Amino acid sequence: MEPVSEAKFWQQRYETDSIGWDMGEVSPPLKAYIDQLPKSAKDQAILVPGAGNAYEVGYLHEQGFTNVTLVDFAPAPIAAFAQRYPKFPTKNLLCADFFTLSAEDYQFDWVLEQTFFCAIDPSRRDEYVQQMAALLKPKGKLVGLLFDKVFGRDEPPFGGTKAEYEQRFAASFGIDIMEPSYHSHPARQGSELFVKMHVKD
Ligand SMILES: C[S@@+](CC[C@H](N)C(=O)[O-])C[C@H]1O[C@@H](n2cnc3c(N)ncnc32)[C@H](O)[C@@H]1O
Numbered sequence: 106m107e108p109v110s111e112a113k114f115w116q117q118r119y120e121t122d123s124i125g126w127d128m129g130e131v132s133p134p135l136k137a138y139i140d141q142l143p144k145s146a147k148d149q150a151i152l153v154p155g156a157g158n159a160y161e162v163g164y165l166h167e168q169g170f171t172n173v174t175l176v177d178f179a180p181a182p183i184a185a186f187a188q189r190y191p192k193f194p195t196k197n198l199l200c201a202d203f204f205t206l207s208a209e210d211y212q213f214d215w216v217l218e219q220t221f222f223c224a225i226d227p228s229r230r231d232e233y234v235q236q237m238a239a240l241l242k243p244k245g246k247l248v249g250l251l252f253d254k255v256f257g258r259d260e261p262p263f264g265g266t267k268a269e270y271e272q273r274f275a276a277s278f279g280i281d282i283m284e285p286s287y288h289s290h291p292a293r294q295g296s297e298l299f300v301k302m303h304v305k306d
Pocket residue numbers: 109110115116126127128154155156157158159176177178179182201202203204219220221224225261
């Protein structure tokens with residue numbers, strides 16, 4: 106198994122504060138997406154996988170979304186999140202491997218992707234697509250950001266291209282939006298695609 110597939114690789118990064126990916130705030134394009142959702146979305150079942158310090162989860166919670174679940178297999182960021190948000194339901198804080206979540210136990214209306222896809226071993230990308238589709242309800246949505254950049258390194262973030270994503274996700278998803286994100290965080294300007302896809306029937 107590659108180190109990035111093991112919790113200890115990430116836990117060590119949090120313990121040594123080597124978390125260069127952490128923006129310290131909700132990602133601006135995702136905040137904009139959340140802000141335009143109707144009130145009727147507030148009780149939808151939402152998953153944020155590989156959530157890390159989970160600024161998006163915190164923001165959804167602050168905005169009154171009542172059914173948000175966080176999964177990360179590194180315990181450190183989950184403990185930190187629980188301290189910051191003592192009223193967040195602990196049953197929705199899952200310290201687990203995303204790939205082992207059972208679709209019989211968990212079904213979501215939508216999933217918010219934020220630097221999780223780029224963190225997994227690239228050889229597991231089809232597995233990611235299958236697992237994501239399995240965890241979503243019929244017509245469920247995958248919304249978020251994917252890097253529009255190839256980093257060419259053998260450590261995360263593992264980037265990619267629109268052409269690769271279109272081909273890879275087509276196995277299980279219909280693509281509604283996959284376009285450059287124009288209001289990304291300054292550190293990621295010009296290197297992100299905003300995506301919205303739905304599970305195929
Ligand atoms: C690059 S970090 C991104 C964290 C957060 N989304 C952010 O943008 O700050 C990737 C996160 O995914 C988690 N992770 C990686 N593989 C995982 C897996 N198979 N199951 C659950 N969490 C995983 C890591 O522990 C880490 O917190």
